[in-house]
Amino acid sequence: MSHVIEMLNIRKEFPGIVANDDVTLQVKQGEIHAILGENGAGKSTLMSILFGLYHADKGKILVKGKEVSINSPNDANDLGIGMVHQHFQLVHNFTVTENIILGKEGRFFLDRRTASKHIKDLSERYGLNIDPDMKIEDITIGMQQRVEILKMLYRDAEILIFDEPTAVLTPQEIIDLMQIMRNLVDEGKSVILITHKLNEIKDVADRCTIIRRGKLIGVVDVKTTTQAEMASMMVGRPVNFTVDKKPAQPGRVILELYDLEVMNNKKMLGVKGINLSVKSGEIVGIAGVDGNGQTELVEAITGLRAVQGGTIVLDGNDITHASVRKRNEIGLGHIPEDRQKRGLVMESSLFNNIAIKEFYHPPFSKRGILDAGYLEQYAQDVITQFDVRSGEGIYSLAGKLSGGNQQKLIVGREVVSDPELLIAVQPTRGLDVGAIEYIHSQLVAHRDKGHAVLLISFELDEIFNLSDRIAVMYSGEIIDIVKPEETDEGAVGLMMAGVKEKDGIR
Amino acid sequence: MSDIENKELKSNAFLVAISAVLLGLLAGAVLMATIGSNPFTGFWYLFRGGLMNIERIGNTLATATNLMLVGLSVAFAFKTGLFNIGASGQMLVGGLCATIVAHNVFLPRPLYLAVLILSGLLGGAIWGVIPGFLKAKFNVHEVVATIMMNWIAYWSVYYFVPAYLKGPSLETESASIAISQTLRSPWLTKIFKGSYMNLGFFVAIASVIIIKFILDKTTLGFELKAVGSNRECAEYAGIKVNKNVILSMMIAGGLAGLAGLSFYTGYSRNMQIGVLPSQGFDGIAVALLGASNPLGVFFSSLFFGVLQSGKGFMNAMTKVPPEIADTIIAVIIYFTATSVMFKRIWEALFKKVSRGKKDKRAKAAAELQSSKEVE
Numbered sequence: 093m094s095h096v097i098e099m100l101n102i103r104k105e106f107p108g109i110v111a112n113d114d115v116t117l118q119v120k121q122g123e124i125h126a127i128l129g130e131n132g133a134g135k136s137t138l139m140s141i142l143f144g145l146y147h148a149d150k151g152k153i154l155v156k157g158k159e160v161s162i163n164s165p166n167d168a169n170d171l172g173i174g175m176v177h178q179h180f181q182l183v184h185n186f187t188v189t190e191n192i193i194l195g196k197e198g199r200f201f202l203d204r205r206t207a208s209k210h211i212k213d214l215s216e217r218y219g220l221n222i223d224p225d226m227k228i229e230d231i232t233i234g235m236q237q238r239v240e241i242l243k244m245l246y247r248d249a250e251i252l253i254f255d256e257p258t259a260v261l262t263p264q265e266i267i268d269l270m271q272i273m274r275n276l277v278d279e280g281k282s283v284i285l286i287t288h289k290l291n292e293i294k295d296v297a298d299r300c301t302i303i304r305r306g307k308l309i310g311v312v313d314v315k316t317t318t319q320a321e322m323a324s325m326m327v328g329r330p331v332n333f334t335v336d337k338k339p340a341q342p343g344r345v346i347l348e349l350y351d352l353e354v355m356n357n358k359k360m361l362g363v364k365g366i367n368l369s370v371k372s373g374e375i376v377g378i379a380g381v382d383g384n385g386q387t388e389l390v391e392a393i394t395g396l397r398a399v400q401g402g403t404i405v406l407d408g409n410d411i412t413h414a415s416v417r418k419r420n421e422i423g424l425g426h427i428p429e430d431r432q433k434r435g436l437v438m439e440s441s442l443f444n445n446i447a448i449k450e451f452y453h454p455p456f457s458k459r460g461i462l463d464a465g466y467l468e469q470y471a472q473d474v475i476t477q478f479d480v481r482s483g484e485g486i487y488s489l490a491g492k493l494s495g496g497n498q499q500k501l502i503v504g505r506e507v508v509s510d511p512e513l514l515i516a517v518q519p520t521r522g523l524d525v526g527a528i529e530y531i532h533s534q535l536v537a538h539r540d541k542g543h544a545v546l547l548i549s550f551e552l553d554e555i556f557n558l559s560d561r562i563a564v565m566y567s568g569e570i571i572d573i574v575k576p577e578e579t580d581e582g583a584v585g586l587m588m589a590g591v592k593e594k595d596g597i598r
Numbered sequence: 599m600s601d602i603e604n605k606e607l608k609s610n611a612f613l614v615a616i617s618a619v620l621l622g623l624l625a626g627a628v629l630m631a632t633i634g635s636n637p638f639t640g641f642w643y644l645f646r647g648g649l650m651n652i653e654r655i656g657n658t659l660a661t662a663t664n665l666m667l668v669g670l671s672v673a674f675a676f677k678t679g680l681f682n683i684g685a686s687g688q689m690l691v692g693g694l695c696a697t698i699v700a701h702n703v704f705l706p707r708p709l710y711l712a713v714l715i716l717s718g719l720l721g722g723a724i725w726g727v728i729p730g731f732l733k734a735k736f737n738v739h740e741v742v743a744t745i746m747m748n749w750i751a752y753w754s755v756y757y758f759v760p761a762y763l764k765g766p767s768l769e770t771e772s773a774s775i776a777i778s779q780t781l782r783s784p785w786l787t788k789i790f791k792g793s794y795m796n797l798g799f800f801v802a803i804a805s806v807i808i809i810k811f812i813l814d815k816t817t818l819g820f821e822l823k824a825v826g827s828n829r830e831c832a833e834y835a836g837i838k839v840n841k842n843v844i845l846s847m848m849i850a851g852g853l854a855g856l857a858g859l860s861f862y863t864g865y866s867r868n869m870q871i872g873v874l875p876s877q878g879f880d881g882i883a884v885a886l887l888g889a890s891n892p893l894g895v896f897f898s899s900l901f902f903g904v905l906q907s908g909k910g911f912m913n914a915m916t917k918v919p920p921e922i923a924d925t926i927i928a929v930i931i932y933f934t935a936t937s938v939m940f941k942r943i944w945e946a947l948f949k950k951v952s953r954g955k956k957d958k959r960a961k962a963a964a965e966l967q968s969s970k971e972v973e
């Protein structure tokens with residue numbers, strides 16, 4: 093088999109950091125080649141160079157044995173390289189067809205019908221199952237991703253790059269995507285899969301290039317390498333996959349929900365009368381497929397969404413209609429689902445971000461005047477304690493941090509203020525094993541200090557690893573509350589689909 | 599070592615502004631040349647017109663005063679993510695309130711000045727807080743609301759001035775305010791040899807300092823900036839977004855009101871009807887060139903002040919029409935708006951320079967090495 097892509101001895105420097113240092117990547121024709129590395133290891137930089145977004149300082153790129161210079165995504169497209177970005181680039185009120193032909197409309201008149209037919213053929217050939225006439229806003233995230241794939245196929249891409257493709261998908265959608273990748277390879281395409289999820293690599297990839305801190309660590313044959321071996325190559329030390337934790341010692345009730353009802357964005361009940369209590373010293377996990385009322389539930393507890401009915405009691409205080417700040421003062425910490433949208437001010441410095449909930453009271457400020465010295469000292473302590481790595485320390489902009497460091501920053505900010513209740517929503521979404529391990533240990537440590545933790549996650553592994561009790565949410569209701577040691581992922585998975593164990597299978 | 603190099607590598611708002619100004623002047627030169635005038639004499643008279651003697655410097659500063667306050671108003675709102683396009687209306691209302699006070703309130707000078715300044719501030723603040731409230735409560739876009747408020751102010755003045763403040767001779771403007779009731783001050787007039795220079799300049803300087811202090815040092819500024827740069831995150835952190843929107847528009851309006859005060863009771867001494875002051879829009883340019891930074895606004899308003907007050911002299915002394923000065927301003931704004939381009943150019947340039955340095959250093963090291971080997 094010949095190499096379809098070769099990136100030889102690539103070096104790329106950014107101010108203060110070497111993102112790629114003598115990295116070589118060789119992808120064979122017709123294989124699924126995974127690139128594994130922690131956040132900030134330089135995977136994305138390498139792919140951005142291949143896709144023409146950055147220019148390498150050193151090294152060369154060969155496509156099908158010929159040296160090429162790629163200066164823009166258009167060059168990359170012309171060479172048959174296509175990329176599915178982590179954040180989709182779709183126009184929401186356009187149809188699938190319109191999105192796909194965008195930029196390739198042809199001559200003056202749009203020929204939607206021919207394009208639509210072509211897209212349908214492609215969709216069938218690769219098993220994508222997409223209706224070309226649907227509007228983007230009406231289809232699921234998983235389908236939107238398949239539209240992105242179709243977009244590349246429509247442009248005759250031979251080499252498809254997937255950048256963390258499963259970060260946004262549900263378990264079933266992940267299985268579907270893996271099958272699609274296999275179909276692509278069967279049809280003669282080559283796939284580069286950027287990820288830090290080992291099970292996915294094990295599942296679908298042929299070979300894997302491992303990068304750590306900008307350097308090439310090795311290329312392994314996936315079949316003959318264990319997950320643990322790959323993980324330790326990636327992180328540079330043996331990795332613990334299960335969370336070490338002692339049995340929970342639940343104490344008094346911290347959070348209590350009575351018949352809670354919350355509207356969703358469609359002005360319908362998204363949370364339909366939930367009763368739940370979380371005690372100090374325990375982690376309660378909410379399992380469920382995305383979109384079953386978890387967002388509404390969290391926003392109601394944190395004060396970001398009005399409550400329709402019922403009561404929320406936090407540490408003995410009725411906070412049903414309290415302001416966000418009041419809740420924070422009583423003792424609420426919140427690791428939000430979307431760290432870039434909710435959690436951080438991207439164009440602001442780390443020390444401002446760390447102080448964003450506390451700035452208004454002493455010792456952060458006195459009589460409305462900020463104490464810059466204290467702010468900086470406090471931020472310095474947080475980033476040291478939580479190992480937040482950045483180019484310019486506390487003066488770096490939050491947006492310049494890697495995803496893992498952004499999340500550590502948020503976790504640090506929330507944990508340091510020692511809240512009675514910590515709500516963690518998808519706390520490890522898009523993070524690598526090293527960061528996941530760290531954040532899990534922080535959540536357990538918070539529990540062991542005698543605080544309550546409410547964990548919302550779409551990943552069953554995470555729920556099972558961390559929770560002392562699991563509440564399964566389906567269609568705005570809590571179907572059942574179970575203990576992880578008394579059940580298994582299969583049973584919970586069924587409940588997540590709305591089937592109660594007692595009911596048996598319908 | 600790497601620290602210094604990092605610093606060298608950065609472009610900043612100052613460099614962008616300077617580049618835009620130079621290119622704007624260059625464009626002005628080209629325009630002058632194409633209409634057959636000598637650009638050097640054109641610029642000579644333009645800048646002489648603004649700076650040639652103490653009286654003209656006074657006029658330049660008085661012009662800059664208005665621009666500074668309006669620029670500050672626009673910049674402040676912008677920090678909270680709001681586009682205050684209603685500075686003209688806020689100026690009119692601030693000026694109207696100040697004019698009413700000037701005609702009717704007679705108090706010892708220091709007390710009187712305090713009341714006068716407060717009236718301008720309040721008038722503008724009320725005109726700013728209404729769009730702020732509409733935005734917070736009903737999500738009415740502030741651009742629409744402030745434009746409407748401009749016209750409400752315009753027609754209110756149109757009605758109010760002839761009805762209550764009419765001058766002895768003309769229907770279209772208010773009676774002139776007695777000099778002792780304006781912001782002009784005998785000692786200032788003396789220093790600046792009878793120019794329009796007035797105490798408004800010090801109000802503007804104080805405003806620059808206060809606004810800079812609020813934005814950089816206070817919890818209020820922290821909240822406003824958080825709301826401006828990420829509303830969702832501010833909300834999540836427990837900051838009341840709506841309160842800050844209202845507050846920001848109120849303060850922005852107040853600043854524009856002060857501009858009205860300095861313009862109608864300092865720079866001039868009466869209000870004409872049927873005029874929407876163009877300073878309200880020039881302020882957007884000032885804020886843009888000043889990168890919404892109070893200090894930036896200070897310098898850019900001085901620069902625009904020179905152009906504005908020098909253009910008449912240029913026209914009188916050469917054949918260059920005064921519109922050239924406006925064109926220069928317009929071109930500068932275009933270049934400021936494309937600041938990303940300058941940022942890229944400067945960064946590419948810096949990179950080349952630092953790379954060249956590195957090469958030289960490497961070369962020197964290699965030479966040292968080889969000379970050692972020879973030894």
